[in-house]
Amino acid sequence: MQLKINSNIDNALEVYIIDNNFDVEKIKPSLKKVLEEINYFESDNFKIFYYINESEKIYLVNLGDTKKLLLNDIRHLGFKIAKDLKSKNYSNININYFEVEYFESNIFIPALIEGFLQSNYSFDTYKTKKDTKLDFNINIKLPNNAELNERFLSEVENxxxxxxxxxxxxxxPSIDLYPETLAQKAKEILEPLGIKVTVYNKKEIEDMNMHAFLAVSKGSAKEPKFIKLEYTPVKDKNSELIALVGKGLTYDSGGYAIKKPEGMATMMGDMAGSATVIGTMYALAKNNIQQNVVGLIAACENMISGNAYKNGDIISSMKGTTIEVKNTDAEGRLTLADALYYAATKTEANTIVDLATLTGACVVALGEITTGIVTNNDNVYNKIQEASEKSGEYVWKLPSFKETRDMLKSKIADITNSTGPYGGAITAGLFLEEFVEGKNWAHMDIAGPAYITKPYSYIPYGATGIPVKTLYNFVKDF
Structure with missing residues (x-):
């Protein structure tokens, strides 16, 4: 997409974005009567009017009553306009924006452009006939009193x-994306941006005593990889370091607690936490955000074989804590346990955030669009919540009590990896807390929003990219 500000594109479609208070005579006096006849200005919601004759092409968008709009509505509007213009085969567009109530231009326009950009994604890698994509050439015309820096637009693009x-x-799919290829992808995507990518092999993982992580990986013929991503633009030794830890199960069969076929079909997406870390670090580096971040990914598959770990096993961990495995399908927390302990003891991070498609219980509790959070620090949660509001992504803090922690006690080991059907999203988070060594920490259970079966707003079917925006804004504003 090519973006310009206060320039002009010849022979382009003129898109006008207005609200109920706008005098349409400023655009074209003869339009006013037409619009009055169709009650164009009596709608509380978006209303689009498409006008074309031999000499001009006008695409009019009325926002209606803007005090009822959220920023996500503006993103959705950009998405809808882009989809509509693609169907009409318009790629050259002049967007004429007039100040609307309740929104500053440097907030409204980036949200609108994000919607345009979001409209162009489709997963067609494996289709012989690719989906139609249109590379828009957009110029944004602003009134004299409106402010918009091109930096805002490039930030949104990145x-x-x-x-x-x-x-x-x-x-x-996991036939092509497994620990080794995930590590390769991380290198290809991030190293050109100056991010240091270190990939540890199985022997090196063994040397680090990551027993819980290794136990999960034993059933697979694919070797596990521990991936470390270091983005350090601030050279001051006293600068804060944030650790982002992403669950990296490139495929989860459930192990001997095997999943049903319909549940297994999308389990290539069980590494969404790690993908979120990679996507977030890409955006941070591209936008030159001045905050040091380390990303950590324990990547493996959870498969069945004669070598696989089993229900009833007792395993150790990098920390030395012993774990009773009541459920081999509660595997993500085992890999994260070692990755979190590494973050807490082998890096200088005082703040740790982990991202994981961890529990179906969280989807039951909060639905598909909301991320559940378990945390030991309200300040960290508040910053994540503020970032989520700015991003238009939804989070909710889950409660935790001493009695909830007690559910993790095992009679034959230090801790158990599964507590039964009740409060599963909470106890899974509290299991992870055992390995952060008192550091400021938040766990984000993205099992619902990371991969969806029903598109909504500007969010597509399948992988959503949530919560990259929230994580980006959390780090940026930290």
Missing amino acids: IVDGINITRELVNT
Whole structure:
């Protein structure tokens, strides 16, 4: 997409974005009577009017009553306009924006452009006939009192690119994306941006005593990889370091607690946490955000073989804590346990955020569009919540009590990896807390929003790229 501000594209479609208070005579006096006849200005919701004759092409969008609009409505509007213009085969567009109530231009326009950008993603890698995509050439005309820096637009482009990187990784089936190829992808995507990517092999993982991570990987013929991503633009040794830890199960069969076929079909997406970390770090580096971040991914498959770990096993961990395995399908928390302990003890991070498609229980509790959060620090949660509001992505803090932690106690080991049917999203998060060594920490259970079966708003079927925007804004504003 080519974006310009206050320039002009000849022979382009003139798109006008107005609200109920706008005098349409400023555009074309003869339009006013036509629009009055169709009650164009009496709608509370978006209303589009398409006008064309031999000499001009006008695409009029009325926002209606803007005090009822959320920023996500503007993103959705951009998405809808872009889809509509693609169907009409328009790629050259002049967007004429007039100040509307309740929205500043440097907030409204980036949200609108994000919607345009979001409209162009589709996962067609494996289709012989590719989906139609249109590379828009857009000029934005602003009134004299409106402010918009091109930096805002390039920032949005880079964030959406990070979202689409995440989507592409999550959507790719495990026949092609497994620990080794995930590590290769991380290198290809991030190293050109100056991010240091270190990939540890099985022997090196063994040397780090990551027993829980290794136990999950034993059933697969694919070797596990521990991936470390280091983005350090701030050279001050006293600068804060944030650790982002992403669940990296490139395929989850459930192990000997095997999933049903319909549940297994989308389990290539069980590495959405790791893909989120990669997409977020891409956006941070592209936008030169001045905050040091380390990303950590314990990548493996959870498969069945004669070597696989079993229900009833007792395994150790990098920390030395012993774990009773009541359910081999509660595997993500085992890989994360070692990755979180590494973050807490082998890096200088004081703040740790983990991302994981961890529990079906979280989807039952909060639905497909909301991320559940378990945390030991309200300040970290508040920052994530503020970032989510800015991003138009939804989060909700889950409660935790001493009695809930007690559910993790095992009679034959230090802790158990499964507590039964009740409060599963909470106890899974509290299991992870055991390995953060008191560091400021939040766990984001993205099992619902990371991969969806029913598109909504500007969010597509399959991998969504949620919560790349939230994580990006969390780090940026930290």
